[in-house]
Structures are given as structure tokens and as C-alpha cells.
Amino acid sequence: MNVAVVGANGFLGKSLVKFLLKKNIDVSAFSRKPIGLNCNWLEYTISSISDLSCFKEYDFVFYCAACGVQSKSNTNIIEITEVNLLFPIRLSSFLRNTKVRLVTFGSYFEIGDSDSNKEWIEEEIIYSRNSFTGNYILTKKAFSYFNYISKSTIHFILPTIYGEYEDENRIIPYLINNLKNGLEVHVSKGEQIRQYIYVNDLIFCLWSVLNEPIENNVYNAPYAETFKIKDIIYMIACHFRSKQLVKIKGEFKDNSMKILKIKSSEIFLKHNFNFIKLNDNLDVYFN
Structure with missing residues (x-):
């Protein structure tokens, strides 16, 4: 089997490459910079790929590239x-009539501003008329809609993922690094409700269903646990026995998204997947 991962230097992409290498699968990693793993690396930027025919040689192409995820980015x-x-x-469109299976990703942030305590199915997310902030969500939602209508890719809508290669500004590594080093921690009140899954658990689930008959469509990915953000803050502070003061400061862009929940697609529910719990897995950030 021959697999390409586009955007291989990001959180999901790098985790996916590492997973595939452990399975002795031939992986080509497309990214702007080398990813530091023993695979076939190809320098990649959107502007540098004018000839898409290079992707025809693969069995799977995972498109993990994303832009504008972090609010402080200059894009x-x-x-x-x-x-x-x-x-x-x-x-x-280029790969539509080929043997290549293209796998792409959306986010449950596409639900938008919501305080509804329900698990959203795929169609409800696609046609949600909730307001939202930011060009990242706008473009991701547009692509999810495109896939829902065109059935062009195997498209997974993801909950919050966490793990070793996270951006240091995301909530879990931010809390761990600051509390560990005795620095101030500035957070919101933490009333937002989110679903979490360890990135390696997620990838195992995705790979399992991708090796079964599966049609191009939009699918909600599974999740492991549901938390209020303030519960994660408390969990991490207890884990590291930190006495550092946590300060409530300012408004954060996702505060209006009070509750984000997706209902896992049936293709995952028919499996009996076991997920590691966040509280048992915090040490992965130091391996």
C-alpha cells in the first residue's frame, strides 16, 4: 500500500505519518518543512503543486493541510x-475517476454558535444556520458542504483532538507548559462543553473503517470523552499538583460556541473501540 499525507508537518498529519510508518506502510509526506520522521518527504506548498498527477500513484491521499486554525496566525x-x-x-475533482481514495477533514466548530445540548448529525452540521466567527470555520464549512453534495471525498468531521504534536498555544499544552514552569495562566471561565479524543485513538478508528467498504461521504468521527473546559483546567492543575494561580481573563473566540457535540457515525459505532482517558494520558506531552 502506498499513502500520501498532505500537510504532514501539522498536528494531525504528523501523527498520521507516524502511525502509518509503524504499520510498515510506504508513506510520502508533503509539507513545507521536513517532518523529522523516516519517510519519503516532498517539499510542498499549495503554489508549488501545479501538476496533480503525482497523486495518482497512491492508494490513499490524506489531505491534512489547514490554514488559519490559530487566531494569532498572520494568514x-x-x-x-x-x-x-x-x-x-x-x-x-482531479482524483474523482481514479483508484485513489481521498480523505479530508472538517471540524465540529462548523456547528457554529450553539448552546443546544444535543449531538449533531452530519446533515444538521452541514445545514446549520448558526453564526460563527473566523475565515477558518467559513472555509472549512464550505468544503464540508461541497463534499456532502458532491460525494467527492471521504470526509470526517472531527471533535477536539489532543496529543504529542499539538500547537503549544492550544489549551492542554498551554496549561501544562505554564503550570509546569510557574507561569501565569489566563483562561476563560471554561463553561464551554467539548468532546475530546486522543489523536492516535482517532487515527486507529479512521484507519479501521477505511480498510472496510466505505463510500465517499461526510462522516462524524468518534469521540472519547465530554468535558467542560474548566474541568480540564482543574484536571491538569491536579495532575501536576500545581499551586500556580489560574486567572480568568478576557473573552475567547469560541465562548459563543457554548456546547459542541457530534454524534459518531454508524460506521464507528458498530465497532467496540476502546479509548484512553485524558486524565490517564497527560504524560504523552513529555515523551
């Missing part, structure tokens, strides 16, 4: 739209 709407929407549409 503009043109680059965000190209990476999150236009390029994957071109790639999916």
Missing part, C-alpha cells in the same frame, strides 16, 4: 481559502 483570507477550500476541491 489572510486568500491563503486560507486556497488551502482549506479551493485546492482540495481541485484535488478531489
Whole structure:
């Protein structure tokens, strides 16, 4: 089997490459910079790939590239739209009548501003008319809609994933690093409710269903646990026995998204997957 991972230097992409290498699968990693893993690395930027025929040689192409995820990034709407929407549409159109299975990803942030305590199914997410903030969500939601209508890729809508290669500004590594080093921690009140899954558990689930008959469509990925953000803050502080003061400061862009929950697709529910719990897995950030 021959697999390509586009955006292999990101959190999900790098975790996926590492998983596939452990299974002795031939992996080509497309990214801007080398990823530090023993695989075939190809320098990649959206502008550098004008000839898409290089992707025809693979059995699977995982499109993990994303732009504008972090609110502090300096990317503009043109680059965000190209990476999150236009390029994957071109790639999916190019690969439509080939043997290649293209796998892409959305986010349950596409639900938008919500305080509804329910698990959303795929169609409800696609047609949600809730408001939201940011070009990242706008472009990801547009691509999910494109896939729902065109059935061009195997498209997974993800809950919150966590693990070793996370950006240091995300909530879990931010808390761990600051509390461990005695630095101030600034957080919201933490009333937001989120679903979490360890990235390696997620990838195992995805790979399991991808090796079964599966049609191009939009599928909600599984989740392991549901938390209020403040419960995660308390959990991490207890784990590291930190006495560092946690300060409630400012509003965060996702505060209006009070409750985000997805209902796992039936393709996952028919399996008896076992998921590691977050509280038992915090030490992965130091391995």
C-alpha cells in the first residue's frame, strides 16, 4: 500500500505519518518543512503543486493541510481559502475517476454558535444556520458542504483532538507548559462543553473503517470523552499538583460556541473501540 499525507508537518498529519510508518506502510509526506520522521518527504506548498498527477500513484491521499486554525496566525483570507477550500476541491475533482481514495477533514466548530445540548448529525452540521466567527470555520464549512453534495471525498468531521504534536498555544499544552514552569495562566471561565479524543485513538478508528467498504461521504468521527473546559483546567492543575494561580481573563473566540457535540457515525459505532482517558494520558506531552 502506498499513502500520501498532505500537510504532514501539522498536528494531525504528523501523527498520521507516524502511525502509518509503524504499520510498515510506504508513506510520502508533503509539507513545507521536513517532518523529522523516516519517510519519503516532498517539499510542498499549495503554489508549488501545479501538476496533480503525482497523486495518482497512491492508494490513499490524506489531505491534512489547514490554514488559519490559530487566531494569532498572520494568514489572510486568500491563503486560507486556497488551502482549506479551493485546492482540495481541485484535488478531489482531479482524483474523482481514479483508484485513489481521498480523505479530508472538517471540524465540529462548523456547528457554529450553539448552546443546544444535543449531538449533531452530519446533515444538521452541514445545514446549520448558526453564526460563527473566523475565515477558518467559513472555509472549512464550505468544503464540508461541497463534499456532502458532491460525494467527492471521504470526509470526517472531527471533535477536539489532543496529543504529542499539538500547537503549544492550544489549551492542554498551554496549561501544562505554564503550570509546569510557574507561569501565569489566563483562561476563560471554561463553561464551554467539548468532546475530546486522543489523536492516535482517532487515527486507529479512521484507519479501521477505511480498510472496510466505505463510500465517499461526510462522516462524524468518534469521540472519547465530554468535558467542560474548566474541568480540564482543574484536571491538569491536579495532575501536576500545581499551586500556580489560574486567572480568568478576557473573552475567547469560541465562548459563543457554548456546547459542541457530534454524534459518531454508524460506521464507528458498530465497532467496540476502546479509548484512553485524558486524565490517564497527560504524560504523552513529555515523551
